[in-house]
Amino acid sequence: MTSPRALLTAWNIRAKKQLGQNFLNDPNMARAIVDKAGIDDDDVVLEIGPGLGAITVPAAAAARRVIAVDKDGRITGLLATELLAAGIDNVDVREADILRVDLASISDEAGQPLVVLGNLPYNISSQVIVQLIHARSGIDRAVLMLQREMAQRICAGPGSKEYGRLSVMLGYCAQPRMLMQVRASLFFPAPKVDSTVVGIRFADPPVFPAHDERLLFRVVKAAFGKRRKTLRNALSQSDLDLDPPTCERLLESARIDPMRRAESLSVSGFVRLSNIIGTHRQSLETCG
Numbered sequence: 104m105t106s107p108r109a110l111l112t113a114w115n116i117r118a119k120k121q122l123g124q125n126f127l128n129d130p131n132m133a134r135a136i137v138d139k140a141g142i143d144d145d146d147v148v149l150e151i152g153p154g155l156g157a158i159t160v161p162a163a164a165a166a167r168r169v170i171a172v173d174k175d176g177r178i179t180g181l182l183a184t185e186l187l188a189a190g191i192d193n194v195d196v197r198e199a200d201i202l203r204v205d206l207a208s209i210s211d212e213a214g215q216p217l218v219v220l221g222n223l224p225y226n227i228s229s230q231v232i233v234q235l236i237h238a239r240s241g242i243d244r245a246v247l248m249l250q251r252e253m254a255q256r257i258c259a260g261p262g263s264k265e266y267g268r269l270s271v272m273l274g275y276c277a278q279p280r281m282l283m284q285v286r287a288s289l290f291f292p293a294p295k296v297d298s299t300v301v302g303i304r305f306a307d308p309p310v311f312p313a314h315d316e317r318l319l320f321r322v323v324k325a326a327f328g329k330r331r332k333t334l335r336n337a338l339s340q341s342d343l344d345l346d347p348p349t350c351e352r353l354l355e356s357a358r359i360d361p362m363r364r365a366e367s368l369s370v371s372g373f374v375r376l377s378n379i380i381g382t383h384r385q386s387l388e389t390c391g
């Protein structure tokens with residue numbers, strides 16, 4: 104692997120901060136990430152933000168095919184050329200904003216559930232995780248490098264200050280696990296914070312299935328939208344269209360103290376609550 108600094112100099116490219124371009128400069132770590140994903144030669148990998156190819160090259164050696172999507176056309180041009188020169192012909196490099204890519208169409212094209220890899224740009228990592236959750240029927244597992252704080256948030260359990268909307272959404276449908284810590288000095292240019300590699304295996308069906316998953320995610324968003332407020336107040340001040348007495352009654356029916364806060368409620372508690380809110384809405388529709 105040519106060093107990121109040498110490659111960028113040779114191609115006269117400056118790393119763009121706004122695209123989170125901190126390139127991994129350690130082939131052993133890149134191989135370890137691919138190993139953690141347990142890729143074999145039947146797998147099709149979607150790599151988000153391949154950059155200069157640190158992870159792409161070992162992924163291509165292990166997988167049947169790699170679809171590598173990067174938003175920066177300078178980088179995709181460089182990567183496609185470098186891979187060709189190295190005789191690597193099972194990588195399909197695409198220039199696109201991953202947030203605008205229909206992941207279901209990629210898994211349909213692959214004809215099988217994808218393995219997703221990515222050293223994610225910090226400014227889009229939560230949006231990408233939500234995107235993966237919505238597209239999870241076409242995804243088997245993901246191994247993602249995230250800023251350490253983000254990794255702590257998505258792996259957090261109830262009662263901790265890191266526990267939030269993403270912890271519940273992911274806890275609902277997957278088992279996220281922290282796999283490895285990565286020091287900032289292993290990147291070029293070095294970011295200000297350390298990273299953590301997280302493994303996500305989607306559980307299908309969820310352990311506590313919600314009657315209406317979209318409603319569940321709306322309830323979670325509303326509850327954490329005002330995380331310092333009690334659940335009664337947070338939900339009644341949200342777009343769920345519930346007045347305070349109704350919130351109190353629905354929370355009590357779900358055996359949840361209305362004075363509790365979102366950060367103390369488990370995934371199964373949120374599912375119970377959203378199922379009861381769903382039944383309440385249906386009864387209103389039937390009456391109206």
Ligand SMILES: C[S@@+](CC[C@H](N)C(=O)[O-])C[C@H]1O[C@@H](n2cnc3c(N)ncnc32)[C@H](O)[C@@H]1O
Nearest residue numbers: 122126127152153154173174175200201222224
């Ligand atoms: C942290 S770098 C990782 C590069 C490489 N995977 C590595 O580990 O060295 C993030 C990469 O994501 C790309 N990127 C940023 N925003 C993106 C987006 N919205 N869609 C796709 N790629 C994006 C950047 O151009 C950059 O190459």
